Amino acid sequence: MxxxxxxxxxxxxxxxxxxxxxxxxxxxxxxxGRMAPRATFYPYSSVNEALDANVWQSSRVTCxxxxxxxxxxxxxxxxxxxxxxxxxxxxxxxxxxxxxxxxxxxxxxxxxxxxxxxxxxxxxxxxxxxxxxxxxxxxxxxxxxxxxxxxxxxxxxxxxxxxxxxxxxxxxxxxxxxxxxxxxxxxxxxxxxxxxxxxxxxxxxxxxxxxxxxxxxxxxxxxxxxxxxxxKRGRIADFFVKADLDGRYRNGLFNVDVKLDSSEPLTLSATLYDAGGRKVYSTDRKVGANETVSFKSTLTKVNKWNYDSPYLYRLVLDLRDASGKTVEATSTNVGFRKVEIKNSQLHVNGIPLEVHGVNMQEHHPDNGHTIDEETMIKDIRTMKQHNINAVRTSHYPQPPLWYDLCDRYGLLLVDEANIEAHGLGVYDISDEAKKTHPGHAEMWRDAVLDREISLVERDKNHPSVIIWSLGNETSNGKNFIDSYHWIKKRDNTRPVQFEQAGEGENTDIVCPMYPPYEWIADYGKREGVTRPYIMCEFAHAMGNSTGNFQDLFDLIRTYPTLQGGFIWDWVDQGFRMKDENGREYWSYGGDYGATGYTHDENFCINGLVNPDRKPHPGLSEVKKVYQDIRFSSDNPISGEVTVENLFPSLSTEPYEFFWELLCDGNVVTEGRFELKVAARSSKTIRLPLPPIDKGADYTLDIYACAKKGDEIIPTGHEVAREQFILAQKDLGATSLAEAKAKIIHDCDNWTAEAAGASMTFDALSGELTAYTIDGKNLLSGAMMPSFWRAPTDNDFGNNLHVKSNAWRTAAQNRRLVSFARDGNSLKAVYRLQEVPSDYTVVYTPLDDGSLSVAVAWKADDGAFTPELPRFGMIITMPRSFNDFAWYGRGPQENYSDRKTSAFLGRYSGKVADMRWNYIRPQETGNHTDVREASLTDATGYGIKVLGLQPLEVSALDILPSALDPGLIKHQQHSNDISPSLRDVYLYVDLAQRGLGGDNSWWALPYEQYRLVGKEYSYSFVIKPIKP
CATH class of the missing domain: 2.60.120.260 (Galactose-binding domain-like)
Structure with missing residues (x-):
């Protein structure tokens, strides 16, 4: 000391x-003139006031x-x-x-x-x-x-x-x-x-x-x-509570050092109350002037604090005069827990931790960096409901109230010092630059160390703080090494991390940001490592992102030293604005007329939630991947399912389990069960499933839901889910009507007629231009090829909008080579002008009035063809056809690399609700593994699309071109986008490029989610619907 x-x-x-x-x-x-940094606590006039802990009601405090x-x-x-x-x-x-x-x-x-x-x-x-x-x-x-x-x-x-x-x-x-x-x-x-x-x-x-x-x-x-x-006689100047556990993680090791600032002898008492208000420890000590006093005790079988069971005791310090009257009282919450690194892993209470984390900036949609309690609780509630267990306070300490709330509700914190000097250089700093760089230069040493000291002294008593972070993206040098050693001497109960230290001496955790998949795997495979690998930033959630998140955690769960990380980041940093027409939108960099200043556009829009905390579709994927109750089965068709409880403290007793068996998306049978699985263990049950017809789609869906709600988790809230595919029908073997429709040709068109339906094809373009049933045309435009999507932020980051630019207009500029009858079909052959390749569509009218469509594309041998953003077709229909239904993955939008949370099932909604309004407009609304989809109007007319293999489908009120700024990003916002007043668009794709998300500046989607082949083909059937 x-x-x-x-x-x-x-x-x-x-x-x-x-x-x-x-x-x-x-x-x-x-x-x-500033006082020495200290812990956050408040003076009260009595023990009862200190127990109530209502700071603004304290007679000693004036707001x-x-x-x-x-x-x-x-x-x-x-x-x-x-x-x-x-x-x-x-x-x-x-x-x-x-x-x-x-x-x-x-x-x-x-x-x-x-x-x-x-x-x-x-x-x-x-x-x-x-x-x-x-x-x-x-x-x-x-x-x-x-x-x-x-x-x-x-x-x-x-x-x-x-x-x-x-x-x-x-x-x-x-x-x-x-x-x-x-x-x-x-x-x-x-x-x-x-x-x-x-x-x-x-x-x-x-x-x-x-x-x-x-x-x-x-x-x-x-x-x-x-x-x-x-x-004036005396005050409690500071205190440091260490509420540790013994080596068996059963008994509490209670230690508190109290620093007094007093002018005369007084008596100091320390009393610890449990959550029920019962005293579990109490002692008195006569103290001299300006003395530092230590209290120590071992408490048997304490209730432990963790993110799933944040049990808090209450410590009251009472400083009294010779007559026994309180001179000053204060209090703080105490949580017993042990944080340690052993066996190359981060442990909390003896249990390896899987970090389900997010980074969080201090942001309010209307008030800037001033955050109220309501917003903080809303953040915690939304995080906990989506299985997030940890927050990195990027890149500075949050307001004191945040830590009290995290102690109370159970969030683990990496508490970060307010230090970042990114613009002065992060890597490979020259000797000359080091002379003025905060990480290295002597003139900055005291300022850097003071920020570290202020962080530690203020937050040292919070059980939610399990790791100290020295700062962010500032070149590692002597000043940070000195800071590391100061913290380790001051606090021996928590690890210290620093991303810039890499695997150097001044970090206890290897905590990189945005490492490639291969780097993560390499560390996991390495032998002899002594430190855990926890990514301080990963899964950059900018715009429509969070792809391959399941893939990352499949890797993380393969190697013990890989322990998760912190998504960048929690909330979109946009502010509420209104345009001249009164329409609200969210602002981002460059929106305030700050001419002459640098700005980084929408790079502040990388949250899992909107500025008002409305969850993005990607947050559902995070919730699923992060869940602590998991289900597995080697033979799900038998009904045998293993329930694994990965909570560190809680059993599954607070949860009720529900299951459904679905055939072709419809519930066949269902049930519920209760199962008490102890923390960190598993049990296997057998569900009473009926015989399964392997000629149909059968899925088994299982959910775990809260039996009893509280302030954070409501009754019935789903905490975990899983879907097992028991059987899948062969869509390619779908029984179709015979191809015997009447086909007529005149000079301008080909027409096919059957079962009261009429299909018209333009002889000059080879396009389906009309589809009529009972005299009602179901189309308002020609069915067209679709190769392009409105670039996502990740697409812009990895330059897809430039590298694949040829696909932007390839459909519009295709050249018809031939369009002719081919048996009972009509075959259109095109040459793609921008991409050296052939594109073919075969239309086969069927007896029941439906239309089979077979699409094929093949690049020229040896020709360079850029990556496809999507491969499919667009069906344009009148605006009145705004009821969308599909049998595929949902209900939220999903993509090939972000779909584990979206279960196969039957869903429906209005077309206008299918488009997620990303703050910067971009690709949206996709659904994968679609077997069938339909668009209908209020009278019941419409079309149904049946995939002869799984499809990717979306129904929108806007074309990609309206969401696409072109080769250069513009200051686009949701209020700049006007839905079509005339049409709706049904996108029927074989596939669309994955979203990616490892970062938003160069990382590509993983190879299995990219369209880099030299030929693709698929088929679907269009069926007219009538009342």
Whole structure:
């Protein structure tokens, strides 16, 4: 502990007296007048108050949130320099909410950039002409008793970049690091009655070089501000709770170190209550002035904390005077758990952990970086309902309340320091660059270490925090090595990770970002490794993404050292906006007229949920892959199913199991059962299935659902699912009517007639142009080949839109070589102009009025043909045909590499609801393994498509061309897309390219999900439907 005090003192001395330049351009000036970092806790007047833990009701705490007087200045030169003085008149100033970002209060411009600094790079200097300053002022009142008998502290949970603070016209201090708390002792600055608080906030400081994260650049005091008062005789300055487990993971090893700031002898008691309010430990200790006290005890058979059973005890510290009266009380939640690395794996409570993680930025759709409790709980609820068990606080500490909620509801946290200097270089830093680089340069050492210390000291008592992270995408150097060793000496209960350390000395976990599949496999196969492999970022969820997620976890579950990772990322960082017509859309980089600033467009839109937390279709896949209850069977047709419970603590007793047997998508029989499977074990049951007809499709669907709901998981909520394919019909052997329809030719058309249906083919184009039943034409346009899809963000990233550009217009520009009768069929042969190949469609009218369609494509021998985005046809129908039904995978959109969560079944809906409104418009609405699909109108007329092999089908109210910006991405949004008022489009494909998702800048979908062959063919049947 003495070494810790020495480091803190050196930091304080360095930043207080070492600065000659302006503080906001001096890396050594970052904490002038600031108190030493400490854990988050609040003072109360009694034990009962501390147990209630209602901070805003505490008589010792005064909330300063609310409306403050505010003046916005575009640069330091134009700021009101003397505003902090008590006689400065601010009556004509505007007012602003605190906490808030001033860009969302009508001042300045939000700027989004990923890795590039907004300002010219010249560390530690920042712009003077373009560096907005916010001047804040408010008053508060203290009574005489408080001023005379108490010490008064001013606390900021966070503020942007750099902030000067004055009380009653006197300078209190200066702080940097927008995501760390700052606390000042203002006892000598306050007076009885009215007091004035003034804050001057800078948008850019030298500290901004440490805050080059992939997020919006926003400004202002955007976290809570409050005062608290403590008795002058003494206060609890800090404490560190270590609630560990013994080697058998049964008994609790309870240790708490309490640091006192007192002027006289007092008595300190420590009492631990269980969740029912019963005392399980209590002790008193007489303490001298400014003493640090340690309490230790072993508690038998404690209830353990984990993400599936977040059991919390409550610790109350009570500091009393000689008469037994409380001088100060405080409290914190305590969770007993052990985090360790053994056998090359990360263990929690002795059990290897599979990390089902997400990265999470601090983001609100209307308020920027100011997050309310309701939004936090909504995030936790949605995460838990989708089997997410861990969050990396990318790339900075979240607000203190977040950690309390994660303790309460059970989320594991990788807590990350507010450090990223991406724009100064990450890899292969030259010796010259190292002289000014935060990872290496001595001038940044104290600032880097201070951010690490602030992180650890603030969050050290939270059981949800299981790993410390040194920061993100900043070149690894001596400053991070020193930080690692400081943390390891301060806290021996948690691992420390740093992606940039690779397999170097200053990381306990190998935590790469976006490694290729082969690299992951190579680490899993390696012998002699001592560290787990947990990806700090993977599965880049930008736009329509999250492909091959099941493939990744199949690999992860093959090798013990591979333990999962954190998806990038949780929430789309878009803000709610309205266009001139009142239509809402979500903004992204470049949308605010920030001319002259760099921006990275929609690269901030990579969430699993929308900004308002509406889940994306891809989140269903994540939920399925991440589930902790899993089902398997070597012989599912027998009804024998193994239920595996991978929860670390819970049995399956809280869940009820349901099963359905479906034949051709229709339920044949169903049942339910209860099965108690202990944590980390499995049991096999046999379901009473009837005989299976192998000439039909049979599936067995099993679900696990919550019996009893709570605040986070509602009653009946599905926590796990699986589908077993018991039998599949041979679609190629589908019985069809005879090909004896009447075929007539005139100079312009071919016509086929049968069973009251009429089909018209254009003799000059070879296209089906009309399909009539009872005099009603079911088509509104010609049936056309379909080779192109609106590029996804991943397609843009891997350059599909350029490499495969020839396919964009290949269908429109095809040349008809011949169109003639071929027996009972009509055969159209085309030459594709842009792609050296032949394309053939054979139409066979059938006796029952249906039409068989056989499509084939073959590239010329030796010719280069780019990868196909899709291979299929488009059927265009009148807008009135808006009822879509299909027998295939659903209900959510799915793709060849994102379909394990989408079960084979029968689904229906309106065409308008089939299109997911991605923030940047792109490919959407696909369904795989489709056996049949139909579009009908309100009167019951329509068409049905039957696949003679599984199809990929979608029904949309828009063409790919409307979603496709071309060779260059444009600032497109959902409100730029207008559905067709005339037509709907049924896409009938053999296949479509997978989505991919390993990253969004070069990674391709895996080979098995790409259309790179030199020939493809498929067949389907169109049947008219009438009432």
């Amino acid at each position: 003495n070494k810790m005090k020495t480091i803190s003192l050196l930091l304080t001395l360095g930043v207080t007296f070492g600065a000659k330049a302006a503080e906001w351009e001096n890396p050594r000036a970052f904490a002038e 300063l949130n609310g409306r403050w007087a505010f003046c916005y200045s575009p640069n330091p030169k134009s700021r009101p320099a003397d505003f902090y003085k008590t006689d400065y008149n601010v009556s004509r100033w505007d007012s602003i909410d605190v906490p808030s970002n001033w860009e969302f209060q009508g001042y300045g411009i939000p700027i989004y950039t990923n890795t590039t600094y907004v300002f010219p790079v010249n560390p530690p200097y920042v712009p003077h002409d373009d560096n907005p300053v916010g001047s804040y002022k408010r008053t508060f009142t203290l009574d005489s008793a408080t001023v005379n008998n108490s010490r008064t502290f001013l606390h900021f949970d966070g503020s942007t970049a750099g902030m000067y603070v004055w009380v009653n016209g006197k300078k209190v201090g200066y702080v940097q690091s927008q995501k760390n708390p700052a606390e000042f002792d203002i006892t000598d600055f306050v007076k009885p009655g009215g007091n004035e608080l003034a804050c001057e906030v800078y948008r850019w400081t030298d500290g901004s070089y440490l805050e080059d994260q992939d997020f919006w650049r926003l400004s202002g005091i955007d976290r809570n501000v409050y005062l608290y008062n403590t008795d």
